[in-house]
Amino acid sequence: MSKKVQSDAERKRETMEKSLTQMGQLIYDQIQNREFPWIHMQSRSTDNIIYDPDERQYILGPRMIRRHSRNIRHIRPFTQLVWTSWFAKELVRLRKTSTLREVYYSARGQRDIEYSGQQESDNIITDLEVALNRAREDFHIFPEERSSIFGDLTIEYTVPGYEGRRMNLTDHPDGAMIGPAVTSSDFIETTADKVLVVEKGAMFTRLVEERAHEKFNAILIHTAGQSPRATRGIINRLSKDHGLPAYIFTDADPWGLHIAMVIISGSANAAHLRGLSTPSARWIGVNGTDIINYKLPTEPLSDFDRKRLTELKRDPRYVGEMWQKELDILIELDQKAELEAFSKFGLTYIVDEYLPAKLGM
Amino acid sequence: MSPSDFFYRNREIAGFSNPSRATYTAVRELLENSLDAAESLEVPPNIFLRISEVAGQTESETKFYIMRVEDNGTGVPADHIPSAFGQIFYGSKYELKQARGTFGLGGTMAVLYGQITTHEPVKIESSTGGDIHEFIMNIDIQNNRANIFKHNIRQNPTGWRGTSIEIQMDGDYSRIMHRLIEYLKQTAMVVPYADITYIDPKGRLYKYERGTDTLPPLPQPVRPHPHGIDVEMVKRLISTDKKSRNMKSFMMENFQGVGAITAEKFLKSADINLKSKPKTLSSEEMVRIVRATKDYEGFKRPIASCLSPIGVELFETGISKELGISEDDYLKVVTRKPSTYLGYPFIVEAAVAAGNTIRKSHGPGIHIYRFANRIPLLFDEGSGVIWKAAHKNINWKTYSVEKDTSIVIAVHVCSTKIPYKSVGKEFMADQPNVEKEVTNAIREAARGVRSYISKRTRIQREKRRLNIFNNYLPVIAQFATRLSEKEEMPDITPLLTAVSTVIPEEKSTLAEVPQIVEESSE
Numbered sequence: 058m059s060k061k062v063q064s065d066a067e068r069k070r071e072t073m074e075k076s077l078t079q080m081g082q083l084i085y086d087q088i089q090n091r092e093f094p095w096i097h098m099q100s101r102s103t104d105n106i107i108y109d110p111d112e113r114q115y116i117l118g119p120r121m122i123r124r125h126s127r128n129i130r131h132i133r134p135f136t137q138l139v140w141t142s143w144f145a146k147e148l149v150r151l152r153k154t155s156t157l158r159e160v161y162y163s164a165r166g167q168r169d170i171e172y173s174g175q176q177e178s179d180n181i182i183t184d185l186e187v188a189l190n191r192a193r194e195d196f197h198i199f200p201e202e203r204s205s206i207f208g209d210l211t212i213e214y215t216v217p218g219y220e221g222r223r224m225n226l227t228d229h230p231d232g233a234m235i236g237p238a239v240t241s242s243d244f245i246e247t248t249a250d251k252v253l254v255v256e257k258g259a260m261f262t263r264l265v266e267e268r269a270h271e272k273f274n275a276i277l278i279h280t281a282g283q284s285p286r287a288t289r290g291i292i293n294r295l296s297k298d299h300g301l302p303a304y305i306f307t308d309a310d311p312w313g314l315h316i317a318m319v320i321i322s323g324s325a326n327a328a329h330l331r332g333l334s335t336p337s338a339r340w341i342g343v344n345g346t347d348i349i350n351y352k353l354p355t356e357p358l359s360d361f362d363r364k365r366l367t368e369l370k371r372d373p374r375y376v377g378e379m380w381q382k383e384l385d386i387l388i389e390l391d392q393k394a395e396l397e398a399f400s401k402f403g404l405t406y407i408v409d410e411y412l413p414a415k416l417g418m
Numbered sequence: 419m420s421p422s423d424f425f426y427r428n429r430e431i432a433g434f435s436n437p438s439r440a441t442y443t444a445v446r447e448l449l450e451n452s453l454d455a456a457e458s459l460e461v462p463p464n465i466f467l468r469i470s471e472v473a474g475q476t477e478s479e480t481k482f483y484i485m486r487v488e489d490n491g492t493g494v495p496a497d498h499i500p501s502a503f504g505q506i507f508y509g510s511k512y513e514l515k516q517a518r519g520t521f522g523l524g525g526t527m528a529v530l531y532g533q534i535t536t537h538e539p540v541k542i543e544s545s546t547g548g549d550i551h552e553f554i555m556n557i558d559i560q561n562n563r564a565n566i567f568k569h570n571i572r573q574n575p576t577g578w579r580g581t582s583i584e585i586q587m588d589g590d591y592s593r594i595m596h597r598l599i600e601y602l603k604q605t606a607m608v609v610p611y612a613d614i615t616y617i618d619p620k621g622r623l624y625k626y627e628r629g630t631d632t633l634p635p636l637p638q639p640v641r642p643h644p645h646g647i648d649v650e651m652v653k654r655l656i657s658t659d660k661k662s663r664n665m666k667s668f669m670m671e672n673f674q675g676v677g678a679i680t681a682e683k684f685l686k687s688a689d690i691n692l693k694s695k696p697k698t699l700s701s702e703e704m705v706r707i708v709r710a711t712k713d714y715e716g717f718k719r720p721i722a723s724c725l726s727p728i729g730v731e732l733f734e735t736g737i738s739k740e741l742g743i744s745e746d747d748y749l750k751v752v753t754r755k756p757s758t759y760l761g762y763p764f765i766v767e768a769a770v771a772a773g774n775t776i777r778k779s780h781g782p783g784i785h786i787y788r789f790a791n792r793i794p795l796l797f798d799e800g801s802g803v804i805w806k807a808a809h810k811n812i813n814w815k816t817y818s819v820e821k822d823t824s825i826v827i828a829v830h831v832c833s834t835k836i837p838y839k840s841v842g843k844e845f846m847a848d849q850p851n852v853e854k855e856v857t858n859a860i861r862e863a864a865r866g867v868r869s870y871i872s873k874r875t876r877i878q879r880e881k882r883r884l885n886i887f888n889n890y891l892p893v894i895a896q897f898a899t900r901l902s903e904k905e906e907m908p909d910i911t912p913l914l915t916a917v918s919t920v921i922p923e924e925k926s927t928l929a930e931v932p933q934i935v936e937e938s939s940e
Contacts, residue, residue, distance in 0.1 A: 059661055081901025088908035091916075126894060129883055136890045143897040169889045251682075 066215035066241055068147055072192035073195050077146040080189070093127035096138070096402040098188045099329060102348055106328045109372035113336040114323035115374075117187070123182070135324045137181045145185065147194035152217040154237035156180065187329040194240055194287055204288040204295070207265055207405045208276030210295075212242040214239070222408050231267055232279060232366035240287045244299060247276065250414040251416075252295050254278045254338075260306070260396045260407075267408040273416060276301065283316055289333045292320055304416065309348055310358075310393035311365040314383065320411060322374040341415040345386030348394045351411070354401055355392035362393060420562035421506040425527060426534065430526045433843075437480040437930035440535075441589035442598055444528035445469075448519040448583060450793060451525050453580060455491020462631050463539065463612040464490045466582075467592060467602075471619050482536055483589045485528075488582035493546035494722070496571075501543055502584070503529055504557045504564025513636040515724040516791055516832050528585055530557055535588035539567055544581040544870055550574045591619050597796055602626060603740055604787055604794035608728055608830060609883060610736030629739040630732065637726040643676040644711040645720070645761020646835070652704045656696045665699075666692045684714050711761075720763035722756030725832050727765045728792065729753060736771050737828060747773030748870040753864045759851040764833035766852070768826060768859035773874070777824035783818070784808055785800040787828040788845070790836040795844050802845030803837075804829045808858040817864050818871040825867065829856055888919045 080096070087094040098121065099105065106119040107320040126135045139286055144163060148155055155163070161178035172178040182193050195200070210226045216238045223245060226233050233239055253275040255261050259281035264270070270277055276295060280288055295301045305320055307313030323334035346354060358366075369375050370384050387393065425432055433443035449465060456463030458622070465487065472482040494502050506526050529540045539556045554568035591598075595618070602616055606626035611633050614626040616653040639812055642651070655672045662668035668682040676684070685692050688710030690703060699707075711717075733751045743749050751769040758764065776785075788804045799805050808827050831846060839847035846852065891910045899907050 078902055081898050081903070084894065084898040085902045085904055085908055088898065088910060088913070090913040093913055093916075094894060126890070129886060132886060132890045132894075139894050139901065143901045146901055170893060260514050320463070342557075353775045 065243055069195065070152070070215075073191065074146060074149045074220075075140055076189055076191070077149065077196070080142055081139075081146075082139070085254065088343065091177055093290070094135070094139075094204060095123045095125035096135070096188055097121055097123055098184065101183065101187060101329065103325075106325050110373070110376070112334075113321070113374075114334040115325045115328040117328050126186075129404060133170065134181060134184070136185055137164070137172070138179075140167060141181050141185055143196065148197040154216070154241075156192075157198060157200055160198060161174070173208075183326075183329075185369060190329070192286065192290070192327075192330050192333070194290065196236070197237065199237050199240070199287060200285050201418050202234050202236045202285070202287075203281040204235045204285055205261070205279045206235055206239065206276065206279075206288075206291065207232035207261070207279075208247070208270045210247040210249065210276050211245040214242050216236055216241060226234065227270070232261065232277070234280075235285070235288050235291060240290065244294065247299065247301070249274050249276045251275045252278060252292060252301050253412075254284075254292060254303055254305045254320065255396070256280055256282065256307040256313060257396055264408065267405055269408050269412070272408065273412065273418070280320075284320055286330075286333055287325060289323075292338065293332055293335045294416055295352070295395055296337055297332075305333055305338055305340045306342060306396070306412075306415075307340070307344040308393070308395045309345060309353075309387065310395075311362055311369055311384075311387070313343070314369065314380075315365075318372075318374055318380075343394055343396060343398070343412075344383050345390055346383075348390060348392060349386075351399070351402075353394040353398040355390070355394045355398070358387070358391050359391055363388070363391075376404060419494055420560060421544065422530065422557055422559045422562040425506055425530060426559050429527070429531060433816050434527065434531045434596065434771055436590075437588055438493075438590035438593035440531055440587065441469075441483070441485075441591060442594045442601065444485055444585065444587060444589075446488075446527045446599060446601065446793070447528050448485070448585075449605070449614075450723055452487055452489030452491055452581070453605075453612060453792075454518050455493070455679055456612070457491075457587055457633060458636065459492045459579075460636065461490060461629055463609070463614075465612060465614045467615065468617040468618075469589075469619050480588050480590045483591065484584060484586050485532075485589075486584045487581065488580065489577075489656065490580040491579055494544045495546055496544070496569075499542055499544060499551060499553050499554060500566055501551075502526075503540060504566075505562055506530070506557075514601055516726050516834055517637075518791055518793055525583060525585075525882055526557070528587070530559070531582075532585040532587035533557060536586040538586040539565075540586075541584040542581065543583075545574050545579055548574060548578065549581045550578070558628065568938040576918065589856065599624065601791050601794055601796055604789070604796070605792075606735070607736040607740045607787065608789050608792045609796065610732050610739060626740075629735040631733065631859055634726050634729050634732055638723040640721050640724040641672060643720040643758075643761045644669075644673045644714070644717050645758075646672075647711060647761075648706060649701075649704050652699075652707060656699060659696060660695055664693045665726055665915075666695060668696045680716055680718075683716055684710065685715050720756075720758045720761060722763045722765065724834055725756065725763055725765050726768050726831055727753050728830055729766075731832065733769055733828075737771060737826075741771060741779065742775055742873065743771055743773070744775055747771060747775045748763050748867060750863045750866055752859055754855055754859050754862075757851055757855050759837065759849040762833055762835045762837075764831055764836075764852060764855070765860040766855040767830040767832075768856070768863045769828040770825065770863040770867060772819075772825040772870060776826050780821040780826060782824050784814070785824070785826045787826065789828070789830040790838075790846065791832050792830070795846075797844035798840075799845070801839065802851050803848040804831075804846065806848055808860055811853070811857040812821045812860060812864070816868070818868045819864075822870065825864075826854035827860055827863075827910075829859065831856070884918055885913060 084094040099117040100120040100122045105120040106115055107118045110118045124131050124135050126132045157179055161172050182198060188191055206226055208226050211223055211305045214224045258279055264277050292303050296303050305317040307316050317340035320335055321338045327333050366384055366388050399411055434440040452465050453463050458561055468486045470484050472484060475481050502525055529794045533556045542553045543550055550572045552570040555564045555566045558565050602614060606614060610629045613628045616624040644683050662671050666681045669676050688707050730751045730753050749771045756765050786804060786808055837847045837849045837852055839845055877880050891913055895907050895910050
């Protein structure tokens with residue numbers, strides 16, 4: 058880790074501002090040339106979302122669409138897109154951040170383009186991501202935050218008022234919320250050599266209490282269920298840019314498996330984005346084999362669980378032998394187990410015994 | 419009991435059942451009299467109507483009103499005035515023609531009602547062109563004749579011709595106001611050649627100006643058709659017929675469409691001696707004749723020259739002016755060919771109107787105006803044959819008329835005998851032939867509605883489309899300018915011009931919208 062990264066965030070911000078301006082320029086020129094403005098972008102319809110085994114994630118296919126203001130059905134979303142671009146540019150220019158919810162509300166009072174609901178607004182933001190080929194976090198729009206990070210990682214803020222200020226992520230024992238400030242910060246230095254990702258808040262707290270970050274020399278991340286894109290982005294950055302392998306630790310049920318899979322291979326919804334998936338990340342459990350080996354207390358699968366398992370069996374992201382085997386075990390056992398199941402062996406068992414075994418220590 | 423006495427005791431039959439209804443009926447009777455008077459002179463009617471409260475009354479539900487109606491009609495000859503307004507009598511003419519008078523009582527019932535509620539005399543002024551005769555009088559109910567209090571003769575320097583009548587009566591204006599105004603408006607629809615001025619008790623002026631000076635042709639009186647007679651009528655015809663020496667000539671003289679051959683054949687079918695003298699006919703024979711007319715099929719169809727339909731042009735004028743129909747609205751009027759029921763000739767006319775004007779003034783749904791012999795029918799709409807025809811017999815989906823479409827249907831039935839269903843004479847019975855004609859008339863008038871609606875929908879869609887571009891393009895331009903950090907907005911007029919020029923092109927395809935074929939009538 059070096060210090061030259063300090064200007065990274067700023068440079069990124071400037072590029073963003075420039076490409077938004079260029080988009081405005083494009084539309085402006087089209088109108089000047091007596092042309093109905095339009096924008097070319099990749100289609101996000103389901104038949105254009107393809108799994109790329111090489112990238113190990115979903116990607117958008119080659120099909121392009123035009124969002125054209127000459128088209129009576131397109132002109133409203135097109136106008137909303139232009140408005141949203143302007144809104145994003147103001148955020149970037151003023152170094153402010155906003156949430157999806159706020160964007161939805163900000164359009165209130167804009168005659169004719171007012172969003173009919175959050176869904177419409179979110180959709181337009183995704184359109185803008187596709188059109189610009191950038192994640193919304195890059196133009197300072199964030200979802201509601203709920204995941205957190207803890208460990209020996211020193212970050213340097215780039216958000217206004219905090220520029221240059223540094224913080225070590227062990228400073229706060231509840232962990233730092235992964236919000237715009239953390240997401241936009243530069244990662245300065247760390248002594249950790251791995252990232253440990255958990256699905257649940259209770260387990261995250263336990264790991265912090267048991268000083269797992271020191272014991273395993275790891276940065277701890279709590280996803281709070283399916284991980285937000287900012288969190289997946291950070292896992293990717295730590296893994297790819299800083300060489301820290303990531304280990305994911307979830308419940309032994311289809312939902313836990315899929316939390317891990319989305320971190321590894323991304324989601325269909327974000328098929329237009331890169332840098333969110335971490336193919337090198339590894340799911341270390343709890344898996345079906347653990348249920349048997351540790352004789353973990355279990356619960357029977359629900360119909361909903363079974364249905365989800367069969368769906369995952371057919372999902373292209375699960376083609377790997379290991380995945381198919383784990384899915385089969387769960388189906389065969391017809392049981393599931395939660396992370397908390399290890400409490401049967403005492404509160405510290407998971408840190409003292411299970412994780413070291415899994416991490417090969 | 420004299421006829422006056424009878425109506426005194428049974429005044430609800432004639433529409434004077436309560437103070438508010440009586441107010442309405444009195445206006446109707448007097449106004450219709452006036453219209454008849456002007457029409458028979460073939461001049462466009464000028465009618466002045468004023469209802470004012472008698473001064474110095476305490477607040478109560480009903481009040482005494484002075485009702486004044488003045489016209490420019492024929493005027494009543496001075497020696498006829500007492501009997502025309504002070505006597506209720508049965509006519510003895512058996513010629514038939516279409517006439518307004520609902521009960522054949524003219525204004526006399528109103529005079530009678532005013533008299534029994536206020537005990538005030540009626541004041542009548544009339545001129546047939548010469549002097550003006552003024553009568554102050556009332557009705558001697560028991561003896562069925564006029565009591566004349568005063569008869570003044572005045573000079574007539576302005577050459578006024580017409581009649582004015584002033585009646586005091588107990589009434590209830592507030593309850594009937596809306597109906598009354600509606601009645602005047604609808605009258606103006608079917609009598610578009612009349613100027614009607616009305617000043618209400620609050621001093622408000624309502625003016626219904628004529629939209630044309632043309633009057634429809636007067637109905638020609640005709641002899642009765644054999645299918646429409648009864649025993650009483652035969653009896654009276656015999657008593658008034660001074661000429662006929664035998665039954666054959668009696669049939670030929672007194673009925674329409676009966677020639678020598680028909681008379682012979684018919685009398686044979688009724689088993690009546692051709693040569694017997696009418697005066698010697700027994701009651702039993704009269705009954706036989708009446709019965710036989712119902713079965714005999716050799717008579718010609720009733721003549722329709724006794725009818726006076728409004729006509730397409732006048733009806734159109736009336737509806738247009740009263741509903742404010744514009745060029746963008748749909749209005750189609752049809753006059754059907756004469757038809758008959760039970761020996762009475764009748765003609766149905768129908769108008770269908772749709773469009774923005776109707777939507778704004780009437781709201782969604784089917785709105786019906788009913789007329790019989792140029793009189794609006796305002797009460798009991800749901801019970802009449804016109805309602806049935808419009809709501810039950812016609813599948814409006816075929817005409818692209820949906821629940822939220824606004825249309826107006828106006829139907830006028832004229833006949834020597836309107837098939838009223840009840841004594842109130844506010845709605846017509848569903849005589850099969852009348853129902854069929856009404857249904858077909860509405861269908862015929864509605865035939866263009868479908869293509870009108872689809873055309874309008876298209877134009878509206880185009881307008882909406884254009885509106886969308888008008889709304890969004892400026893916003894795009896505005897934010898593109900801000901986004902690209904330009905000073906000036908790009909010019910969007912070429913783009914707006916480009917979208918708007920598409921409209922006429924789409925319009926031209928409208929002619930291809932197929933006309934729907936009329937459904938076969940049952």
